[in-house]
Amino acid sequence: MRELxxxxxxxxxxxxxxxxxxxxxxxxxxGYAAVSLDELSEVTGLSRPSLYxxxxxxxxxxxxxIDVFGEQVVESAVPxxxxxxxxxxxxxxxxxxxxxxxxRDDDIAPGCLVFGTAPSNADEAEIQSRLSFSIExxxxxxxxxxxxxxxxxxxxxxDSAVHIASNTLIAFSARAKSGATKSELLEIxxxxxxxxxxxxxxxxxx
Amino acid sequence: MRELxxxxxxxxxxxxxxxxxxxxxxxxxxGYAAVSLDELSEVTGLSRPSLYxxxxxxxxxxxxxIDVFGEQVVESAVPxxxxxxxxxxxxxxxxxxxxxxxxRDDDIAPGCLVFGTAPSNADEAEIQSRLSFSIExxxxxxxxxxxxxxxxxxxxxxDSAVHIASNTLIAFSARAKSGATKSELLEIxxxxxxxxxxxxxxxxxx
DNA sequence: GATATTTTGTACTGTTTCGTACAGAATTAA
DNA sequence: TTAATTCTGTACGAAACAGTACAAAATATC
Numbered sequence: 001m002r003e004l005x006x007x008x009x010x011x012x013x014x015x016x017x018x019x020x021x022x023x024x025x026x027x028x029x030x031g032y033a034a035v036s037l038d039e040l041s042e043v044t045g046l047s048r049p050s051l052y053x054x055x056x057x058x059x060x061x062x063x064x065x066i067d068v069f070g071e072q073v074v075e076s077a078v079p080x081x082x083x084x085x086x087x088x089x090x091x092x093x094x095x096x097x098x099x100x101x102x103x104r105d106d107d108i109a110p111g112c113l114v115f116g117t118a119p120s121n122a123d124e125a126e127i128q129s130r131l132s133f134s135i136e137x138x139x140x141x142x143x144x145x146x147x148x149x150x151x152x153x154x155x156x157x158x159d160s161a162v163h164i165a166s167n168t169l170i171a172f173s174a175r176a177k178s179g180a181t182k183s184e185l186l187e188i189x190x191x192x193x194x195x196x197x198x199x200x201x202x203x204x205x206x
Numbered sequence: 207m208r209e210l211x212x213x214x215x216x217x218x219x220x221x222x223x224x225x226x227x228x229x230x231x232x233x234x235x236x237g238y239a240a241v242s243l244d245e246l247s248e249v250t251g252l253s254r255p256s257l258y259x260x261x262x263x264x265x266x267x268x269x270x271x272i273d274v275f276g277e278q279v280v281e282s283a284v285p286x287x288x289x290x291x292x293x294x295x296x297x298x299x300x301x302x303x304x305x306x307x308x309x310r311d312d313d314i315a316p317g318c319l320v321f322g323t324a325p326s327n328a329d330e331a332e333i334q335s336r337l338s339f340s341i342e343x344x345x346x347x348x349x350x351x352x353x354x355x356x357x358x359x360x361x362x363x364x365d366s367a368v369h370i371a372s373n374t375l376i377a378f379s380a381r382a383k384s385g386a387t388k389s390e391l392l393e394i395x396x397x398x399x400x401x402x403x404x405x406x407x408x409x410x411x412x
Numbered sequence: 413g414a415t416a417t418t419t420t421g422t423a424c425t426g427t428t429t430c431g432t433a434c435a436g437a438a439t440t441a442a
Numbered sequence: 443t444t445a446a447t448t449c450t451g452t453a454c455g456a457a458a459c460a461g462t463a464c465a466a467a468a469t470a471t472c
Contacts, residue, residue, distance in 0.1 A: 009448020010438040031326030034239035036429060047451045052431075111325065115380050119317060120237030120326040122383040132384040160397040164370055167377035167398075174321050174376050177328040178338040191366040192373075199401055202408055215418020216468035242459065253421045258461075 016054050019044040023055075024065045028113040032062050032121045059124065066130045069113040072101065081141060087149040088197040091165060095189030098169060103182045112173035138166045150200045161196045168192040222260055225250040229261075230271045234319035238268050238327045265330065272336050275319040278307065287347060293355035294403040297371060301395030304375060309388045318379035344372045356406045367402045374398040 022043045026035055037058060041048045055061040081094035103109045111117075114134045122128040142162045147153070153161075172185055228249045232241055243264060247254045261267045287300035309315045317323075320340045328334040348368045353359070359367075378391055 006440075007448075008440055008446080010440095010450075012449060013438095014449085030329060031237070031239055033237055034327060037431090038429075048430085049432075049452090050450065053449085057431085111328075116325045119322045119380045119383040121240060122317075122385075123236060128383065128385055131380065132386075135381060135384050135386075156397075160401050163374075163394045163397055164401060167373045167394075168369075170380050171373035171376035174325045174337065175341060177325040177334065178341050179328075179334055180338075180341075188369045188373075191362075191369055195366050195370060195401075195405055198408070199404060202404070212470070213418070214416080214470050216420075216470095218419060219468095220419085243461090244459075254460085255422090255462075256420065259419085263460085 014046060014050060014054060019046055019051075019054065020064065020068050023061055024069050024113060025110060027062055027065050028069070028117060029110040031117045032058075032127070059126070063126055063130065066114055066118070066134075070134065073098070077101065078141060081145055087146065087200070088193045090145065091193035091196060092190050095168065095172070095193065096186060098172065099176075099182050099185055099189070102172060102176045102185075106182045109176035109180075109182075111177045115170045115173035116177055135166070135170070138169060139163070142166055146196075146200065153200055157200065161200050164192060164196055164199075220252060220256060220260060225252055225257075225260065226270065226274050229267055230275050230319060231316060233268055233271050234275070234323060235316040237323045238264075238333070265332070269332055269336065272320055272324070272340075276340065279304070283307065284347060287351055293352065293406070294399045296351065297399035297402060298396050301374065301378070301399065302392060304378065305382075305388050305391055305395070308378060308382045308391075312388045315382035315386075315388075317383045321376050321379035322383055341372070341376070344375060345369070348372055352402075352406065359406055363406065367406050370398060370402055370405075 022045075023040060026040060026043050030039075035058070037048050037051060040051055040058070040061065044051065046054065051061070055064060077094055077097040080097045081090050083090050083093065098112075102111050114131060118127050118131040118134075122131055139162055142165045143158060146158055146161055146165075150158070168189065172189075175185055175188075176182075228251075229246060232245060232249050236245075241264070243254050243257060246257055246264070246267065250257065252260070257267070261270060283300055283303040286303045287296055289296050289299065304318075308317050320337060324333050324337040324340075328337055345368055348371045349364060352364055352367055352371075356364070374395065378395070381391055381394075382388075
């Protein structure tokens with residue numbers, strides 16, 4: 001609440017948010033297991049003890065990084081999906097915005113922190129939990145948006161369309177890391193959005 | 207060619223194929239970076255020097271594991287896709303067979319060695335190369351099979367369907383690792399196959 | 413039986429990594 | 443000025459790890 005009241009001892013000089021942004025970048029370009037605390041120390045500019053004090057051990061740093069990454073997605077990409085208007089446009093814009101996150105450049109792609117790095121380390125229960133939560137979240141957001149656009153569709157048709165959309169996003173991560181350019185994936189996103197709308201428009205509801 | 211001719215010194219006792227199968231299992235459940243040579247030594251039953259002599263260092267073991275895994279896919283799942291007859295059936299059976307590989311049980315899923323673990327370590331050039339090759343391979347197989355079933359379809363319609371299928375498969379890996387059951391993914395595979403055929407049948411060729 | 417040849421694991425070195433104890437720095441309160 | 447408090451990094455110990463030298467084991471050849 002009040003932050004004018006100076007605390008007692010030596011004032012903190014660490015920018016935890018900036019450090020966490022660097023942590024996210026390192027984890028999503030190198031994965032979880034391949035990253036050492038020394039590297040994290042280097043990219044954040046914080047000493048190893050400072051990292052422990054601010055964020056705990058490597059696992060808790062990674063989990064927190066996933067949360068931060070998720071917030072970024074919720075802030076910048078999810079609104080595009082939830083935009084009223086044409087579903088195909090909303091889906092295309094959502095995919096496009098996600099690719100802006102996955103790519104730093106048209107060529108160089110740190111990819112998705114969750115879908116790109118979590119599967120390798122899902123033997124860790126808390127990591128698997130975040131992965132499963134993320135997938136469910138995407139499925140659920142897709143389902144809500146499609147249901148809004150096509151209220152008459154049956155649950156089966158909806159599920160099918162939902163999974164096509166989610167799977168497209170999940171696969172983007174692997175494709176980006178494989179060296180595909182952003183433009184190529186933009187095209188795949190647009191194809192996917194178009195196909196989904198074709199399906200939802202064309203099929204008879206049971 | 208001739209193998210009756212006994213070689214000169216101490217006869218080898220190592221079963222390289224069995225060892226490599228164990229290597230594949232370890233890598234795809236724990237990822238690349240998290241695996242140590244001591245663990246590889248333990249699961250294969252070979253000493254660390256024997257591992258070096260047989261397969262080289264960790265990277266070359268991993269690359270070879272990817273090749274072995276790929277052969278397994280080509281032998282058991284790809285034929286299902288290439289089966290003549292209904293495309294929807296072929297796709298469904300292909301997905302099903304891939305899930306048999308991804309899952310050891312209905313619940314426990316080591317997942318896909320390539321799509322599950324390679325993206326985390328794609329900064330290594332040779333790993334990225336295998337990942338990109340695998341994706342291209344899947345895209346190409348899908349395209350060939352769909353073109354055979356729907357020769358009249360235009361390239362754009364085909365591309366769209368191809369990517370839906372490939373993305374389904376790629377996403378299976380993440381979904382399996384996230385804790386989804388095999389039955390759930392079988393359902394998603396069937397949905398995807400049905401949607402693809404609906405699209406290819408329904409759309410007019412330009 | 414002795415020697416050459418090939419395979420194999422024990423044991424060693426140097427490096428990397430994690431985690432923390434502890435001392436020094438920077439500030440407020442007395 | 444001194445003491446209390448909070449923040450920070452240097453420096454240490456312990457464990458894990460990669461890679462290899464070397465000796466022992468097991469066979470063929472002489």
